[in-house]
Amino acid sequence: MRKIGLIAGDAHPKLAHRIAELTGADETGVSISAFADGETRIRIEGDVRDSDVYIVQPTSTPTNERLLTLALLADAARGAGASRITAVVPYFGYARQDVRSRPGEPRSARLAAQILGSAGIDRLIAFELHSAALESAFPMPIVHLQADELMLPAIRRWGLRDAVIVSPDAGGLKRAQRFASALRVPLAAVAKTRPGDDAAVARQVLGDVRGRPCVIVDDMASTGGTIVAAAEALLAAGAAEIHAVFIHAVMARGALERICAVARRISTTDSVNDASDPRLQVEGTAPLLAGAVRELAGTGGGAAPSS
């Protein structure tokens, strides 16, 4: 097996350290700073020559900076002689802008993926992309990990009786369906519209939720508007209580307070940051990501198939 090197980007160094511990990878020293004019300055300080290098960086807020820093780290590692570069991206920003929904808009997710490809990233480990269809936007082989083994036990531990899994919009239906069938509980959905960029309105509840605890399952909470709108519609339709599961805690300002006002329990992961608030039950992603790193490092070839 080739020497493995792990580089922590600036978005979530704690997660990178945990992955390094679990894989036994050497953490490569890197300095990330800014010039006076705001340009990012990167310098790889360790030896990555002939190494199989893994760069850990969720492209979370501030998305443009995190994305470009990841690209610069890859370019620097390539220039320093890394033999193969894999980006470990537990949260991929721009994922929601995966289609041109109106004339005049860019295909932002595709462009972000191509930027990473042109920086010399050979393979990418992603975790719960906004949609499976997004896999094809990446020019390199991709391992797409799912959150089921983290979130399903968390929901089971709640010990809810007669629960219903709810997708808060049409886009999340496949994931919610997966969860409902694994837990052997019914599925419901909310028909959502977006009257503005960050606004969510729940139009209708599809399915019977009367008297039942509802577990809303979504890929992320940003403003919290989607979960809150769904929760209010479910309560109006007779739901007994609301619990929320979202995989990526993006959490724009005030989102946690908004969600806490409607949900009794909240489960999420540390894909974006440590999410260290006592109101959140946080599942660690390091073992899952470390497993993918170990597998790729062991195979020596292209990316393994998506899980």
Ligand code: R5P
């Ligand atoms: C939408 O398609 C996503 O799956 C999430 O439902 C949404 O992006 C969450 O954003 P917010 O919390 O701002 O409603």
